[in-house]
Amino acid sequence: MQNIEDVRKDYVEQIEASETPRELLKAPTLKQLYGVIGTLPPEERGAYGKAINQLKLSLEAAVVTREAALENATIVPIDVTAPWDLNASPIDLLPTEQGTQHPLTRELEVVIDIFTRMGFEAIESRQIDDDYHMFGALNFPENHPARDGYDTFRTEEGYIPPAHTSTMQHRILKEGIEKLEAGGQIAAVSYGRVFRNEDVDATHEHTFYQYEGVFVSKTASLADMLGTLRAFFEAYYGQNLHTKTQPAYFPFVEPGLEFAIEKPAALNGKPGEWLEMLGCGMIHPNVLQAAGIDSNTYRGFAWGGGIERLVMLKYGIEDLRHFESGKLAFLRKFV
Numbered sequence: 256m257q258n259i260e261d262v263r264k265d266y267v268e269q270i271e272a273s274e275t276p277r278e279l280l281k282a283p284t285l286k287q288l289y290g291v292i293g294t295l296p297p298e299e300r301g302a303y304g305k306a307i308n309q310l311k312l313s314l315e316a317a318v319v320t321r322e323a324a325l326e327n328a329t330i331v332p333i334d335v336t337a338p339w340d341l342n343a344s345p346i347d348l349l350p351t352e353q354g355t356q357h358p359l360t361r362e363l364e365v366v367i368d369i370f371t372r373m374g375f376e377a378i379e380s381r382q383i384d385d386d387y388h389m390f391g392a393l394n395f396p397e398n399h400p401a402r403d404g405y406d407t408f409r410t411e412e413g414y415i416p417p418a419h420t421s422t423m424q425h426r427i428l429k430e431g432i433e434k435l436e437a438g439g440q441i442a443a444v445s446y447g448r449v450f451r452n453e454d455v456d457a458t459h460e461h462t463f464y465q466y467e468g469v470f471v472s473k474t475a476s477l478a479d480m481l482g483t484l485r486a487f488f489e490a491y492y493g494q495n496l497h498t499k500t501q502p503a504y505f506p507f508v509e510p511g512l513e514f515a516i517e518k519p520a521a522l523n524g525k526p527g528e529w530l531e532m533l534g535c536g537m538i539h540p541n542v543l544q545a546a547g548i549d550s551n552t553y554r555g556f557a558w559g560g561g562i563e564r565l566v567m568l569k570y571g572i573e574d575l576r577h578f579e580s581g582k583l584a585f586l587r588k589f590v
């Protein structure tokens with residue numbers, strides 16, 4: 256019996272120090288203790304068997320306690336508002352050498368690269384903005400139903416997580432006045448994250464990315480815009496494309512258009528399968544005037560479209576929700 260007590264103490268000590276305590280229950284020594292029963296005189300067998308069962312129960316309890324302690328030790332609370340080094344231990348768990356760019360970031364860089372090579376300056380859009388930049392400066396009258404077309408979130412203070420990158424137009428135009436007055440032109444793309452209060456499904460997300468172009472000069476024309484957009488799409492997909500436009504209403508352009516491309520055969524398209532890629536048009540005189548640009552002297556064009564749509568066509572991705580899912584199986588396809 257003394258022997259059993261020694262065994263118990265010894266095992267409990269080992270369990271309390273072990274990373275895999277349950278494994279210790281399978282140790283041969285424990286099995287051998289059962290084997291001893293048969294070798295004992297019958298009158299001792301009952302007490303011995305009871306003692307062995309007690310031993311088993313107390314080792315089992317020790318294992319459960321140890322497992323709970325191990326589990327608690329690995330759950331390190333993350334304070335998302337803390338400086339990164341305070342969360343250093345969970346961050347250590349992520350081997351940085353296995354990290355890659357998110358596919359949207361990578362493709363956004365391709366988009367920006369094409370436009371900067373065409374002479375456009377790239378500016379990241381804001382993620383919190385106000386009613387004036389979201390609507391007012393873009394010729395949306397107060398209480399106009401066109402505002403309802405954007406399922407806009409609002410903070411309690413009345414700020415807006417932008418529902419489109421067009422919020423940057425007014426800033427780009429104002430900043431560009433000097434260039435115009437010096438005889439130059441405004442040529443900028445803004446890009447970034449936008450937010451809408453959408454019901455999420457395979458083609459709608461509450462959070463997505465847009466790219467927006469603004470060009471102003473004394474002679475900018477619709478033909479210049481169509482040529483610019485076509486050149487962009489052909490560069491992005493690396494092939495010649497059929498394109499078309501159809502009229503559309505956006506308060507900040509006149510005329511306003513939707514620009515579509517025919518889905519190329521190389522990307523599993525059938526002839527006559529058109530995909531609307533972005534909204535565009537000639538900048539409305541009220542938008543130029545609001546930024547202090549004389550709309551009798553200068554004219555401009557603008558466009559805005561979704562990055563996800565571009566990328567989904569390029570890679571045959573069928574569900575928009577993959578992008579924000581964080582699923583490694585999806586992300587690894589782009590490594």
Ligand code: DAH
Nearest residue numbers: 419421534535536557558559
């Ligand atoms: N901001 C519009 C949207 O998100 C898209 C758009 C249309 C942008 C026409 C433009 C434009 O710059 O000219 O629905």
